Amino acid sequence: MKSSNKTKLGRILLCSSLLGLSLSACSSPSSLIGESFTLEGELPANFSLKAQAHYGVANGCDGGRRQAKSFESGFQDDKQQYRFTIPVSYRDGLCEMRLARVGLFIHGRYGDKDWQQTYDNGGLEIVDKLPEGAPGFDANGILTRQAECTWWFQQSTAKSRLGEISKLLNCNGTGAHLAANELPGKVVRLGFRVNPEETPSYDRRWIETAAGWKPCQETELSERCQTPPVFKTFKMNGRECTVYPNCTE
Structure with missing residues (x-):
């Protein structure tokens, strides 16, 4: 092998080695x-x-x-x-x-x-x-x-x-x-x-009874239950109900 070819081969091997080290360092x-x-x-x-x-x-x-x-x-x-x-x-x-x-x-x-x-x-x-x-x-x-x-x-x-x-x-x-x-x-x-x-999601808008929860009728001044409370009806799945969750008492 001519010396010039040996020199080229050495350079290729050296570059390949350095490239491998570089890739290894970058990939770690x-x-x-x-x-x-x-x-x-x-x-x-x-x-x-x-x-x-x-x-x-x-x-x-x-x-x-x-x-x-x-x-x-x-x-x-x-x-x-x-x-x-x-x-x-x-x-x-x-x-x-x-x-x-x-x-x-x-x-x-x-x-x-x-x-x-x-x-x-x-x-x-x-x-x-x-x-x-x-x-x-x-x-x-x-x-x-x-x-x-x-x-x-x-x-x-x-x-x-x-x-x-x-x-x-x-x-x-x-x-x-x-x-x-x-x-x-x-x-x-x-x-x-x-x-x-x-x-209930809000305090003092429903009152719990033995039959279940009953909603209070709001007034002009407040949506909270009054004393004595006045109850109202509500709808559940299309039905008119008075107590939750059973609908009727």
Whole structure:
């Protein structure tokens, strides 16, 4: 082999070696990309959960912007198990995207009409350090939380269904703090249950009796119950009712 050819070959091998080192150095941070955690649990019948994961640029690359990924269970007539695999990080071109928070939307339906659905919010906050007293993952890498949802009933003020029973959803215990450096590979187990006792959405507009809840007639000065109370009727699924939830006494 001529010396000039040997020189060229040496240069090629040297460049290939340097290129390999360069690619290795550039790709080492990407070994973190693709990590995820699992959000799972049980939903009551006629409930659906939507998780919206929000991401921000972590490596300061130009042109990067906040992004979101959504996961949703859908409604079922019976209780159901849900399971979402949520990325902790991923690449978008040259940008490294890191999970910032997960918004939760708990949907419930109490009838077959479009307006007989509502929701409440929750969220998983991603932090560098857990707040004092906040629970962490156990030895098996699981964080278990139990949320409770209560239906708040009221008389609708919408013209199309004036006086008809409508409901709001109020859920407690639907949040958690998660340490960012502990999150990959872990499981957040968030279950939901429904409080069997429904309550009015406003205080002092309904009075509970042995037969159930009865709505008070408002006056010119107040919508609250007076002494002595004067009761009124309401509508429920097209029926004229005097007591909730049984309609009639």
